Amino acid sequence: MKLTAKQRAILSGKKGKGAAKAMEILAALGRIHGAADLVAVGSVQVSGVSYGNIGEHGLAFLEDWAAMGSKAVVPATMNPGGSDRRLWKSLGFSAAFVKKQERVIRALEGLGIRPSLTCTPYHVGVTPKLGEHVAWAESSAVCFANSVLGARTNREGGPSAIAAALAGVTPRHTLHTDEGRLPTRIVEVKCRVPTAADAGALGYLVGRLAASDQKGGVPFITGVTPPGGPERLTWLKALGAGMAASGSVGLYHLDCVTPEAVAQGSRLAKAAGQRSVVKDLAEGYRTLDRGAGKIDVVAVGCPHASPEDLTRILRLLNWKKAKLPFWIFVAEEVRRQAETDGVAASLGRCGATLVADTCIVVSPLQSLGIRTVATDSAKAAFYLPSHHGAAVYFGPLEQNVEAALRGSWQSS
């Protein structure tokens, strides 16, 4: 792989030890993946932020790296951590855990990464343009940036994303190249997919189908379109999150909808070597919706909810009061906006809580006493049983709101 004179200078330590380590990681990963060179990135999104996930060793590594003194040279944001920085006490997080979590955040801030603590940087002002190279790590954000925005990023890990932030570049391979973005498989959908939860269930099925394809697979999906209006982005977001969880998909094309599919049309689909058909979503719901017994919390906002999602939830609650804890996960910046415009207070009167800086997947659920969760997120429904031993009820947002108001899950 070719390094420029400037990149070689960074590698030899001219910009500090931290940046040299970053360049070393990028050069090695570039070699492994057969990258032609390192490409400049417009933004970085760093994962591996929750202390619950990275533990003591991850924390030690981040603190050591921060101590080397190098800082991000491009805008960089953080994925959710393990606790809500403002509401942790009332939500039941332990002080010991929060202390460790704060150390992780401080170390990352020391590396010049903004504590946005969200999986949806595109809701807090980081929206890459069509064709822009970025280095994002959160799997659902990667899928959104590549597919919906037409930006270009591989599925980075925590250290490789930090390295990209410190060096301002990332190895150019796979999803950064035209060839790597060609579809591997056409997925023909033969059923209606009206809600975002349905899109998540479809995504879950598509991710499983694509799992055996090269490099995680690039599905080209036909026969289905998202709803219009503000629900459109929520639907597309859920579709990508589902397939990024069950498979390793970092990019999907949706016929006539996503930018590269619109621009290249059926020419793009021709590259796909495999073909699958999804007749209905029943298998998805059977696997994801396996709750039993009393619900401990209704959790929506995975990926983090948009401001438009909040108004929609408020409308569905219709001034009635939730009988169950009802958590809506958002970015702190979105929560602050909701506090300013009154939506947060209105949701609060209906018994719903805006939870920020963390999410249902990366917070320490067992220590919060949470064993049974209701959600509209296929991604959460996929991870919670294996990561937290939780039982999950999975269904559309309407069904979740109804469960919160009624106090129990009503099968549809």
Next chain:
Amino acid sequence: MAELMKGRVIFRGQAAGKVLRSEAPLGLFGHLDPKTGVYREAGHPLDGKSVKGRVLVFPRAKGSTVGSYILYALRRAGKAPAAMILSECDTIVAVGAIIAEIPAVDGVDLSALRDGVAVTVDGQEVRFEAR
């Protein structure tokens, strides 16, 4: 007679040690105890063995992306392997090798690197005593 193989450098460095060989992929997170350097996985060829100071020879890694940090923790605890030789190095091991500064090479034929054989690693070069 000393034999020489050349692989692809993942992390450049010099190291020497005796081979600790696994035919099966290694799960770093959850199996390799960073405090003791002992690998624990029921039924795994390395179950109960320490990687400290050994030249760890294995086909590839498996499991969680947090695995990179386990290699880093081993280094901090003084229990890191002397070097790693793999068939196929992935992002997790590569990042782990670099941050933990463990010389690592991939893309070599592992069949000659039997358990206990003395090996030196120097950049892309792997030297060992043929039997």
